[in-house]
Amino acid sequence: MNRIKVLLENLRRGVVTEQYPFKPIRVPERLRGKPVIDPDKCAGCGACVNACPPNALTMRDDKHSSMRFIVLFIGRCIYCGKCEEACPFGAIRLTREFELAAENREDLYQVVGLRLYHCPLCGEPFTTVRLIKRVVEALPEEQRAAATLCPRCRESVTAHYRSYARR
Amino acid sequence: MRSSGINQVRPRNKYELMIDLRRFGEPRLRGKYLFLSRIKSGRLRDLVDYLHWRLGGYYSTSIGVDERPLDGYFHVYHVFVLEEYGVYVLVDLIADPGHPVVESITPVVPAANWAEREIMDFIGVKFRGHPEPHRLILPDDWPENVYPLRKDYPYDDKLPTSDKIAKLVRESSPATWEPEAPGDHTVIPVGPYHPALHEPEYFELFVEGEKIVDARYKGFMVHRGIEKIAESRLSYNQVSFIAERICGICGFTHSTAYCQAVEEAAGIDVPERAEYIRSILLEIERIHSHFLWMGVAFHLLGYDTGFMIMWRLRESIMDLAEELTGSRKMYGANIVGGIRDKWDIRDDKAALIKRMLDEIREEYLKYIPKIISLEEIKKRTRGVGVLSRSDARKYSVLGPHARASGIKTDVRKYRPYAAYKYVNVEIPVLDDGDIYARMIVRHEEILASIDLIHRLLDNIPKTPLHADTSYIPERRHGIGCTEAPRGEDLHFVITGRDNKLYRWRPRAPTYNNLLSVPAMLRGEYLADAPIIIASIDPCFSCTDHVVVVDLRSGRRRPLRTRGVVGGR
Amino acid sequence: MKLYRRSLWVFHLNSGSCNGCDIEILNALAPRQDAERLGVKLVGSPRHADAILFTGPVTREALPSVVRAIQAVPEPKIVLAVGACACGGGIWHDSYCVLGGIQGLYRVLKSMGVAPPKTIYVPGCPPKPEAIIHGIMLARGLAGQRQARSEYFEEQGPAVKAEEDLHRLFHKCFPGRLPPKTARVEWGVTRY
Numbered sequence: 001m002n003r004i005k006v007l008l009e010n011l012r013r014g015v016v017t018e019q020y021p022f023k024p025i026r027v028p029e030r031l032r033g034k035p036v037i038d039p040d041k042c043a044g045c046g047a048c049v050n051a052c053p054p055n056a057l058t059m060r061d062d063k064h065s066s067m068r069f070i071v072l073f074i075g076r077c078i079y080c081g082k083c084e085e086a087c088p089f090g091a092i093r094l095t096r097e098f099e100l101a102a103e104n105r106e107d108l109y110q111v112v113g114l115r116l117y118h119c120p121l122c123g124e125p126f127t128t129v130r131l132i133k134r135v136v137e138a139l140p141e142e143q144r145a146a147a148t149l150c151p152r153c154r155e156s157v158t159a160h161y162r163s164y165a166r167r
Numbered sequence: 168m169r170s171s172g173i174n175q176v177r178p179r180n181k182y183e184l185m186i187d188l189r190r191f192g193e194p195r196l197r198g199k200y201l202f203l204s205r206i207k208s209g210r211l212r213d214l215v216d217y218l219h220w221r222l223g224g225y226y227s228t229s230i231g232v233d234e235r236p237l238d239g240y241f242h243v244y245h246v247f248v249l250e251e252y253g254v255y256v257l258v259d260l261i262a263d264p265g266h267p268v269v270e271s272i273t274p275v276v277p278a279a280n281w282a283e284r285e286i287m288d289f290i291g292v293k294f295r296g297h298p299e300p301h302r303l304i305l306p307d308d309w310p311e312n313v314y315p316l317r318k319d320y321p322y323d324d325k326l327p328t329s330d331k332i333a334k335l336v337r338e339s340s341p342a343t344w345e346p347e348a349p350g351d352h353t354v355i356p357v358g359p360y361h362p363a364l365h366e367p368e369y370f371e372l373f374v375e376g377e378k379i380v381d382a383r384y385k386g387f388m389v390h391r392g393i394e395k396i397a398e399s400r401l402s403y404n405q406v407s408f409i410a411e412r413i414c415g416i417c418g419f420t421h422s423t424a425y426c427q428a429v430e431e432a433a434g435i436d437v438p439e440r441a442e443y444i445r446s447i448l449l450e451i452e453r454i455h456s457h458f459l460w461m462g463v464a465f466h467l468l469g470y471d472t473g474f475m476i477m478w479r480l481r482e483s484i485m486d487l488a489e490e491l492t493g494s495r496k497m498y499g500a501n502i503v504g505g506i507r508d509k510w511d512i513r514d515d516k517a518a519l520i521k522r523m524l525d526e527i528r529e530e531y532l533k534y535i536p537k538i539i540s541l542e543e544i545k546k547r548t549r550g551v552g553v554l555s556r557s558d559a560r561k562y563s564v565l566g567p568h569a570r571a572s573g574i575k576t577d578v579r580k581y582r583p584y585a586a587y588k589y590v591n592v593e594i595p596v597l598d599d600g601d602i603y604a605r606m607i608v609r610h611e612e613i614l615a616s617i618d619l620i621h622r623l624l625d626n627i628p629k630t631p632l633h634a635d636t637s638y639i640p641e642r643r644h645g646i647g648c649t650e651a652p653r654g655e656d657l658h659f660v661i662t663g664r665d666n667k668l669y670r671w672r673p674r675a676p677t678y679n680n681l682l683s684v685p686a687m688l689r690g691e692y693l694a695d696a697p698i699i700i701a702s703i704d705p706c707f708s709c710t711d712h713v714v715v716v717d718l719r720s721g722r723r724r725p726l727r728t729r730g731v732v733g734g735r
Numbered sequence: 736m737k738l739y740r741r742s743l744w745v746f747h748l749n750s751g752s753c754n755g756c757d758i759e760i761l762n763a764l765a766p767r768q769d770a771e772r773l774g775v776k777l778v779g780s781p782r783h784a785d786a787i788l789f790t791g792p793v794t795r796e797a798l799p800s801v802v803r804a805i806q807a808v809p810e811p812k813i814v815l816a817v818g819a820c821a822c823g824g825g826i827w828h829d830s831y832c833v834l835g836g837i838q839g840l841y842r843v844l845k846s847m848g849v850a851p852p853k854t855i856y857v858p859g860c861p862p863k864p865e866a867i868i869h870g871i872m873l874a875r876g877l878a879g880q881r882q883a884r885s886e887y888f889e890e891q892g893p894a895v896k897a898e899e900d901l902h903r904l905f906h907k908c909f910p911g912r913l914p915p916k917t918a919r920v921e922w923g924v925t926r927y
Contacts, residue, residue, distance in 0.1 A: 076823030415755025
């Protein structure tokens with residue numbers, strides 16, 4: 001008897017199957033899908049690379065072409081959203097896109113290449129031009145010049161001038 | 168082995184317990200943790216006997232830690248849970264790096280067998296008097312004297328090279344496969360790839376006609392080196408994501424247990440709102456896990472209509488989780504000290520949860536009472552795979568499995584964590600111990616969980632979502648316990664420097680529950696074997712990162728190279 | 736591709752995954768998504784399969800069985816790497832006992848002289864059942880690929896100019912009188 005009741009209940013319920021590949025599905029507003037880097041906003045600071053648990057985001061400095069590459073491999077991404085939280089410029093965010101299948105592994109990469117900035121004193125590349133430019137713009141006038149140095153040269157320069165002040 | 172302290176008065180509280188334990192070593196009480204170090208020589212087994220068999224506590228797990236960079240020794244911690252006293256007793260043994268040998272406790276507490284072997288594999292500490300001191304966890308071709316959890320071993324080492332692997336694959340051709348049967352019984356191998364199993368596992372059933380005489384289990388196909396990665400590459404807040412990926416079904420409970428362990432160690436008070444949200448998500452996870460189990464159980468019982476119905480109902484729960492957290496499985500909400508900002512449950516979401524849960528309950532109650540009263544379901548589950556109360560105690564099974572055998576155990580009620588401190592948790596307990604009882608327990612738990620979420624949502628307080636975690640002191644021990652859908656889930660951590668863990672060890676509930684499987688299988692029909700194995704709701708990926716289980720105290724057999732490919 | 740246009744029988748091969756992807760695969764066959772209406776059938780033996788739904792980062796322990804199962808699938812075969820672990824090794828990509836997803840497995844196959852089969856990558860952790868169905872449709876050539884490699888390289892001209900501007904700013908504020916390059920200081924301590 002119960003068997004028939006279950007059957008009737010099922011009949012009453014009707015069709016539950018989605019028409020998915022032929023009709024789009026409803027995607028929840030919070031869905032954590034494909035992360036996308038906005039290359040115009042990205043300054044190449046590497047905060048996302050530090051935050052990424054599976055190392056889906058990697059960073060490589062190429063001294064020959066003096067470029068920094070931020071590489072996002074979606075194939076390894078776990079969609080935790082740590083990068084989104086970490087990015088100070090809002091350059092990386094998770095979209096609601098979930099149809100990520102690809103025939104070629106290469107299609108799963110996003111590459112952002114930014115020009116490296118060289119320290120005016122020692123000449124070593126240490127970060128991107130874009131980041132230093134943004135930092136300098138955000139600082140008050142009197143601190144701007146010191147921000148153009150690499151951390152090590154900045155230390156020695158500020159120490160040098162502090163010693164002048166002490167004399 | 169009986170303890171010498173027969174005339175001792177039973178200690179009444181944890182302070183008396185501490186004084187009492189001075190007979191065995193040097194106790195040190197720190198909050199919930201009673202460390203017992205410098206065990207007097209020859210007294211270890213007496214101590215373990217006293218804790219496990221007399222004081223009403225139970226052996227939980229053992230952890231090996233390479234503390235050579237800190238104090239020059241290997242440490243082995245045996246963790247005992249003494250619910251009555253509200254303490255965890257950590258028996259701290261030290262092993263000299265030159266001659267790393269400590270006394271084994273397996274002769275007294277058989278449950279320590281695999282944990283000790285795991286330590287032998289990973290840390291290289293030997294156990295004197297262990298009944299089967301063989302390698303179990305690492306692959307057979309793993310070189311001797313390479314211990315991955317030692318601090319001087321790099322986490323991303325690749326051993327051996329791919330040529331050697333290719334050779335290994337060639338050598339282990341299925342043609343050489345030949346199972347050894349105890350006595351004259353027929354052996355039925357199941358796995359590692361088999362239609363009935365969705366994870367690579369290997370079972371051997373020994374049958375006489377249609378009756379099962381014995382069973383063996385060899386797993387460890389899913390060892391991924393979680394502990395080492397967490398200690399080497401990830402920071403505190405990143406580990407909660409790898410903890411979530413221990414298991415794709417009960418991941419959130421693992422990440423909660425991990426976060427609780429670090430919070431315990433660092434003395435962080437989690438804001439109440441975060442505790443409520445954690446509890447709500449944990450209950451949602453429990454409902455989806457039980458739905459999944461029910462579906463699989465009906466499928467294995469041959470009632471595929473039930474499977475389809477349960478998986479359809481489960482979709483609504485998955486939708487709810489996706490609505491709340493943005494992912495169907497990996498909620499990603501936990502960080503040490505609370506919940507991430509975006510995962511807040513505001514009033515609109517609370518209303519949505521309530522509405523959806525009411526719909527789910529209504530739909531669920533239309534089907535399930537009818538399905539579980541079906542004659543074919545009853546006939547195949549009643550009196551099948553019985554685990555008596557005494558057997559359940561012996562194997563110290565956990566979770567719904569224990570509750571179906573008449574044991575009142577639930578971390579949520581007896582050692583409340585998160586928001587279970589503020590609400591009353593009802594736990595269904597049945598005495599029958601058969602598969603039907605396990606089904607009913609889970610059925611009741613689904614309904615209880617739905618009620619619980621309603622009550623939690625009504626009382627959710629307005630506090631911040633996470634505490635300040637800028638300072639996490641070094642070398643603190645912490646234990647985090649949660650009630651996973653399958654039972655008690657225990658995480659042990661030692662904090663380290665540079666925003667990294669020094670040691671982390673999760674212990675999943677299936678680890679304990681799997682022990683009871685041969686007891687349930689013996690004397691049953693072969694056709695019932697799948698549902699009996701599934702009735703504990705086994706989750707091998709949870710279990711496997713820690714240990715391999717050899718159900719019989721059999722000889723060492725290189726099973727890995729002998730498995731058959733499904734459908735052979 | 737033509738070969739796969741009709742019903743695709745799949746064998747599910749778990750090489751040590753966390754179960755997340757495996758259950759999403761089952762979900763794709765459950766009533767809501769019901770991949771069987773698209774001719775996708777889960778089979779119990781690799782010998783019956785056209786395609787492999789491959790999950791997990793390939794653990795060392797599971798490797799021999801995985802290689803044998805892949806070899807057991809008759810040619811021509813197609814592999815769908817489902818989930819972050821299979822596509823790129825996931826969170827354990829560099830662990831000591833993991834080969835790092837399907838690429839690591841293909842390295843082993845190559846060293847054995849076996850050509851890697853055609854592969855479709857389905858990222859996600861775990862991918863939604865709909866994403867798996869999309870992957871299957873892509874394998875059958877019935878759906879289009881939505882992903883493409885995106886590359887951005889900053890224009891050198893303006894960047895070099897901006898760098899020069901910044902250098903000029905520095906030299907304007909610190910004309911001459913620069914400390915020797917070798918001067919080293921420790922944080923917070925000035926030593927002279």
